[in-house]
Amino acid sequence: MTRKRVDSGSWFSGLAFLIVFGVLAGFAGYAGHVSALDPPAELEADGIIVLTGGEGRLQRAVALLEDGAGRRLLVSGVNPAVTANELRNSADIDADLFSCCIDLGREATDTVGNAREALEWADTHGFDRIIIVTSDYHIPRSILELRALMPERTLIAFPVASPRPWENATAARRWVLEYLKFAAVFLRELARGAFAGAPE
Structure with a gap:
């Protein structure tokens, strides 16, 4: 015993x-x-999508739009309590650019919701090549979620640099939690692929 x-x-x-x-x-x-992720050197796409929630994301996405990297920009996951003017002023966006070429998605509350908003927006405008702007640590999971709903579209990752996990405790916690979420989504998609290929 x-x-x-x-x-x-x-x-x-x-x-x-x-x-x-x-x-x-x-x-x-x-x-x-x-x-080791770096923004692509040359960018040309139909549209740009920025996932809200991280510092510098919106400003970087607007700069891409101003440079002509895409024709329209979707800001996905905007807090319903934030007005359009408040958002525009917070990023110092030109009023004409904002009114003509920037769309606000207010339904998404997480990355899965971002993917759903992105799919609807891309379908509405007929966009096939899209730049995805989000924090670097969020890139792997966001691309997985978006590709799960838009496998036929070309998604170009544009990482926005953030503090590294070894720089402070807050960054370490953020990166570890994001890694665990990414691992869960990766395993989910792996299982989906395995079941999809299984004989009936």
Whole structure:
């Protein structure tokens, strides 16, 4: 009886070690990949989508629109309590540019919602090539969610630099939580692909 308990304890300890090691190794790979992301040197697309929620995202997306990288910009996930004028003033956006070429999506409350807004907007305007602007740590998951709904479209990731996880505790927490969310979405899409390819 004692030996069985010892064997069981060793087995669970070994399993726990493997899980922790796998998570740490996965996060190290994720952090290394994200930290090496650079904005594309040349950008040309039908439209631009910025996912709200991170510092500098909207300003970067507006600059791309001003430079002619896309014809229209969707700001996805705008707080319903924020007025159009408040949003325009917060990013110092030219009034004419704002009225002609910027659309506000107010339904999305998470990345899945962003993907749904993006799909509806892209369908409405017939856009096939789209630049996605969001924080660098959010790029892997956002692209996965968007591709899940828009597999036939070309999505160009434009990462906005953010503090690295080794710079402060807030950044470390943000990156770890985002990695766990990314891993869950990655496994979900992997399972979908496996089931889709399974014989009926």
